Amino acid sequence: MTNAPSETPTNDPATVTAVQAEHFNAWYGDFQALHDISLDIPQNRVTAFIGPSGCGKSTFLRWINRMNDTVAIAHAGGTLRMGETDLLSPRTDVVDLRRRIGIVFQKPNPFPKSIFENVAFGPKLHMRLSRRELEELVEWSLRKAAVWNEVKDRLNGPAFGLSGGQQQRLCIARAIATGPEVLLMDEPCSALDPASTLAIEDLIFELREQYTIVIVTHNMQQASRCSDQTAFFFEGKLIEVGSTTQVFTKPKNKQTEDYVSGKFG
Amino acid sequence: MNDIQVPMVDPGRAKQRHTISKLFRMACMLVAVQAVVILVILLSTIFFRGIDHLSWSFITGVHRDDNPDGSGLWPAIIGSIVICAICGLAALPIGIGTAIFLEEFKPKHWLLRVFHNLVQLNITNLAGVPSIVYGILGVTTFVYMFGLIESYEANKAPSIEFGARRYYQVRTAAKTFVWLPVEDKTIRLLEINDPIEAMYPNGQSFMLNVINRGDPKPDDAELLGQTVYRGSKGSIFSKHPWYYLRLPFHKSVLSAGLTLALVVLPIVIISSQEAIRAVPDTMRDAGLGLGCTRWQMVRTIILPASIPGIMTGAILAMSRAVGEAAPLLAVMGGIVSKRTGPENLMDNAAAMPITIYKWARDDNPGFWELSASAIIVLLCLLLTMNSFAILLRYWAEKKFTAN
Numbered sequence: 001m002t003n004a005p006s007e008t009p010t011n012d013p014a015t016v017t018a019v020q021a022e023h024f025n026a027w028y029g030d031f032q033a034l035h036d037i038s039l040d041i042p043q044n045r046v047t048a049f050i051g052p053s054g055c056g057k058s059t060f061l062r063w064i065n066r067m068n069d070t071v072a073i074a075h076a077g078g079t080l081r082m083g084e085t086d087l088l089s090p091r092t093d094v095v096d097l098r099r100r101i102g103i104v105f106q107k108p109n110p111f112p113k114s115i116f117e118n119v120a121f122g123p124k125l126h127m128r129l130s131r132r133e134l135e136e137l138v139e140w141s142l143r144k145a146a147v148w149n150e151v152k153d154r155l156n157g158p159a160f161g162l163s164g165g166q167q168q169r170l171c172i173a174r175a176i177a178t179g180p181e182v183l184l185m186d187e188p189c190s191a192l193d194p195a196s197t198l199a200i201e202d203l204i205f206e207l208r209e210q211y212t213i214v215i216v217t218h219n220m221q222q223a224s225r226c227s228d229q230t231a232f233f234f235e236g237k238l239i240e241v242g243s244t245t246q247v248f249t250k251p252k253n254k255q256t257e258d259y260v261s262g263k264f265g
Numbered sequence: 266m267n268d269i270q271v272p273m274v275d276p277g278r279a280k281q282r283h284t285i286s287k288l289f290r291m292a293c294m295l296v297a298v299q300a301v302v303i304l305v306i307l308l309s310t311i312f313f314r315g316i317d318h319l320s321w322s323f324i325t326g327v328h329r330d331d332n333p334d335g336s337g338l339w340p341a342i343i344g345s346i347v348i349c350a351i352c353g354l355a356a357l358p359i360g361i362g363t364a365i366f367l368e369e370f371k372p373k374h375w376l377l378r379v380f381h382n383l384v385q386l387n388i389t390n391l392a393g394v395p396s397i398v399y400g401i402l403g404v405t406t407f408v409y410m411f412g413l414i415e416s417y418e419a420n421k422a423p424s425i426e427f428g429a430r431r432y433y434q435v436r437t438a439a440k441t442f443v444w445l446p447v448e449d450k451t452i453r454l455l456e457i458n459d460p461i462e463a464m465y466p467n468g469q470s471f472m473l474n475v476i477n478r479g480d481p482k483p484d485d486a487e488l489l490g491q492t493v494y495r496g497s498k499g500s501i502f503s504k505h506p507w508y509y510l511r512l513p514f515h516k517s518v519l520s521a522g523l524t525l526a527l528v529v530l531p532i533v534i535i536s537s538q539e540a541i542r543a544v545p546d547t548m549r550d551a552g553l554g555l556g557c558t559r560w561q562m563v564r565t566i567i568l569p570a571s572i573p574g575i576m577t578g579a580i581l582a583m584s585r586a587v588g589e590a591a592p593l594l595a596v597m598g599g600i601v602s603k604r605t606g607p608e609n610l611m612d613n614a615a616a617m618p619i620t621i622y623k624w625a626r627d628d629n630p631g632f633w634e635l636s637a638s639a640i641i642v643l644l645c646l647l648l649t650m651n652s653f654a655i656l657l658r659y660w661a662e663k664k665f666t667a668n
Contacts, residue, residue: 095558111551
């Protein structure tokens with residue numbers, strides 16, 4: 001794969017902010033997981049969250065589409081907005097929010113259903129489609145997720161029959177079938193082999209033309225290969241954020257430098 | 266810091282460890298074997314005592330007081346099945362619903378969380394309550410309804426009822442019977458003096474032709490069948506469809522089924538909870554991440570994935586219900602000499618465990634062996650149900666381990 005670090009600077013005036021956090025704090029019970037995070041996630045760009053385990057990057061990701069609502073003791077303060085939508089307001093319809101902000105998890109988690117049914121699951125929840133429209137949408141999503149050619153002859157076969165990498169791309173297809181604006185990816189490649197990882201990274205690079213992508217990763221190379229902007233988290237604080245090229249070549253902060261150069265973490 | 270030498274391994278210690286391990290393994294085996302041996306002795310005793318009387322006519326026959334050889338189990342089998350069906354219809358929706366609430370709708374507010382925990386704690390404790398306690402509970406709740414409603418007496422019309430149709434039966438001059446609709450069910454005998462509307466048992470209605478005693482009978486056969494003498498009396502009787510209901514339920518299969526539902530409810534809830542908990546959280550995340558509401562997630566992901574496990578638990582609970590005697594004795598009494606199954610929900614019924622209990626302690630020794638035969642039938646039913654549960658579990662495991 002030849003995705004050199006993108007030359008697109010994040011301070012490009014053409015970039016629009018998709019998701020914006022201002023003085024965002026998050027807690028699990030009494031434990032404060034995130035401290036005063038202020039961060040702009042630009043539209044149609046890939047933003048990578050890096051940092052050692054337990055630094056709060058996944059927590060932040062799961063707050064963007066309110067997946068943390070399932071955790072009884074989780075609560076948050078500050079501002080987190082997507083366009084005009086206040087992501088933290090109790091009045092926000094989380095069901096529609098999660099349609100607009102898709103998420104892909106660490107471990108591929110297809111439903112124990114057929115490949116077709118997996119992709120059709122989201123659209124069936126939110127839209128009223130004829131069989132034909134549904135079939136078109138499923139094919140479009142699978143093509144978009146670069147897995148169509150591998151599954152087109154076995155759409156009615158079980159999703160569990162696919163390899164890990166194929167399953168993960170199926171999950172991406174499933175996420176984009178509901179027509180999201182933002183795609184969150186929580187370490188999408190950590191359970192995959194190098195070849196599948198590369199395929200997913202390719203895919204991420206292509207998907208950014210249509211979606212705003214936020215990817216959490218432990219893999220420095222991955223962040224440098226496929227992201228435009230990188231945010232470094234450490235112990236619940238946002239240490240540094242900047243264009244990926246800058247963060248990896250000329251980090252401003254000593255901790256960031258140590259982390260990206262592999263001295264700790 | 267000084268370096269120390271790691272001490273030599275003592276070969277005696279190793280040998281001793283292996284010996285203890287072997288002894289423990291043998292002790293475990295012994296315990297397991299003795300459990301099986303006792304079971305085999307029990308079952309084979311029953312089998313050899315009961316096999317002689319086991320025949321098709323035993324299964325399809327009815328109880329005869331003085332004739333053990335001609336007696337059969339049919340009304341008890343039907344009774345058990347009906348009670349078990351009522352129990353299942355009551356316990357499964359409530360039990361599975363409760364399990365879904367406890368597992369998938371954990372509240373966030375502290376007060377609701379206290380309630381949630383209280384329910385959970387109660388259910389765990391209720392699973393250990395002896396079934397006779399539920400029997401007494403069933404008697405007060407379903408049979409007498411805490412005495413809040415006027416008590417029901419046999420052969421009297423209950424004050425609150427639904428579905429019963431009552432008629433007066435009158436003999437015509439043709440010595441056939443016709444029916445008159447009942448307006449006031451407290452009048453048990455109706456004297457007929459004037460022509461009123463009546464009907465044949467097939468439902469066709471006509472006007473009664475009333476003549477005085479001593480008057481000449483009509484010649485026409487049809488008219489004769491519609492003619493009664495002035496002053497003849499019609500006595501009340503009632504027809505009860507299967508859905509006939511009265512309050513309180515009194516000693517009925519409905520009371521018995523609901524009481525058994527109480528007995529098995531904790532089992533259904535706990536096993537359903539375990540089945541639901543076995544669905545991996547990644548499935549919940551996937552559903553919620555796509556924008557499911559909680560209920561959509563439960564309906565489209567959790568229930569399809571956990572239904573084999575839930576059904577396994579349900580079948581095991583039902584097989585517990587089929588074998589329960591104590592709550593039935595408390596609620597319906599020891600009924601054996603029914604000639605049919607229950608005719609409606611308010612009818613009482615014989616049931617297999619009670620028939621076994623009654624036969625085993627009958628004065629007539631002929632019934633003792635019959636009791637063993639009935640146990641074989643009951644055990645066969647239980648084994649069938651349990652093996653069905655095992656098949657379901659096997660199928661469910663195969664479905665889950667595919668990932």
